[in-house]
Amino acid sequence: MNSVKATDAELREIYNNIPPAYDRANRFISFNQDVKWRADLVKTILKYCVKPKIILDVASGKGELSYVFKKVFKGNYEVILTDYAENMLKMAIIDDDKVLASFDALPFRDNAFDVVMSSFALHASDNIEIVIKEITRVSRKIVGFIAMGKPDNPIKRIYLSLYLRFVMPYIAALAGAKARDFKYIYYIYRRLSTNSYFRSVFHKYIDVKVYEEKALNLFYFVVGYPKKEIYN
Template sequence: MQKQEKIVQMFNEIAPSYDKANRILSFGIDTKWRQDAIKRVQKHINKDDLVIVDVACGTADMCALLKNIKHTKLIGIDPSEGMLKIAKQRFSDIDFKQAYATALGLDDESVDLITISFGFRNVVEKEQALKEFKRVLKKDGILLILEFFKREKGGFIAKIRDFYLKNILPSIGALISKNKQAYEYLPNSIDDFYSNNEFKEELKQLDLELLEFKTYSFGVSSLFIIKK
């Protein structure tokens, strides 16, 4: 089984307890991050009736907030059948589609806004995914990425975050989901991910314009708002 398929299978296994685990493990603050991200991205959108795509939508937490933006079409895309099953149960009025971030199955220049929150780390071919996002975005289309990026500097906050992720989170996650391996994957995926500065360089290489950058909770997570 390929690495990407193993990651998808892991999310299939933890799907039933995923929302509960997220709320407990993040103390509910991830919802506030998402709300602020959407508020900020709306400042960069100059039209109504948008085509919006939430990639790695999971159980549709981000879609629930995106519904409040005036749109003609809202699509949730995820490769995990287990996650999408729950998303469809939550929202029958959203168009959900099973696909990978590297192959969205959408027409060229057909989307106004793409969001991906806490799912970009789980994409193995990240550069290919960015190219795919660029392909489907309309001219001046917007990409929102909310994610746990690798920390470049040490310090007290960094040590607290890393200790929690590597020593406490896996045990709590295991109690809730009965899958400790899945929650050991999280800190490892951050260690293998871009730092904020590395990602800024990647955007330059792909000729994508960074409109806004913000970190939350002393750098625990980061928001990138990007224009094609």
């Protein structure tokens, strides 16, 4: 099943209010699609969980995904940001509760949140299965995330490897960033497993309702229900 697409009006509101220091890295590696994908993720989550009351943004960084959530969904709910980088939480672009924690050891009870979501972060994990097990453990209704993967197609893998190593950092430099600050993305990509492995992990812990691969299969987009029988 396909994800729900954000409307032009919704995207216009997000872009019109977006903070000037919005994360450049995600913009460059997503081919300028990161905001749209975040909005689509929020809309798809809300399709399967209509009126969430408490939401966890995992590896939230400065809260970019939660910022988009607030622009798309005007309901009455609480958001908690969690990240292992204290400076990221201090620079958060939304004023909500913040918890310093790693995504592979979330300090929350089972079934604590209606929605557990994440964007452009899970690929930093050394063990994606532990992270998926944690985010499904603390969700009682729905999980949704976007992260960087690696195509199963070897030709695409080579192309993207060259792009991330030799092109993307210098595109970032043209936009005023430091090229060396973006080279770490290539090293993350290089050590990733392929998307077929990630899919097997997702289906083990999640009743997947939406699975899509984007940007030459460089990213996966996942929304589904946690399989609670795993923990029984």
